[in-house]
Amino acid sequence: MTLRPLSFSQIMSIVSMWRDMGGALEVEIGALEPLLWRDGHYRIHDVVQALVDLGFKVSMTTNGQLLDVFAENLSRAGLSLKRTRWHSTIPLIL
Numbered sequence: 001m002t003l004r005p006l007s008f009s010q011i012m013s014i015v016s017m018w019r020d021m022g023g024a025l026e027v028e029i030g031a032l033e034p035l036l037w038r039d040g041h042y043r044i045h046d047v048v049q050a051l052v053d054l055g056f057k058v059s060m061t062t063n064g065q066l067l068d069v070f071a072e073n074l075s076r077a078g079l080s081l082k083r084t085r086w087h088s089t090i091p092l093i094l
Contacts, residue, residue: 008042012050019054027051030061030083035070045073052078061085 006014019025029044037044044060051058059081060074067082074082 005037008039011047025055026057028059033063034060035062035066045077048079049077
């Protein structure tokens with residue numbers, strides 16, 4: 001069995017179901033390194049934007065190594081909090 005990351009449509013389906021069941025409108029993105037996630041042309045900032053558009057408050061935990069690439073788009077998308085795992089910013093530990 002090959003494990004694959006959730007697709008954009010799977011993520012939207014899960015969070016919509018959670019919201020419709022009365023779940024808290026807060027999402028923490030943090031599995032492995034979320035800045036590496038992609039689904040076709042979708043990138044992590046697209047997920048953040050879609051979640052914010054659904055009314056969620058979105059936070060993320062990252063090792064920060066790709067923030068120079070994604071920071072502006074994440075900010076524009078409405079990311080409310082970014083946590084950095086300091087122990088994983090050293091490439092030899094990744």
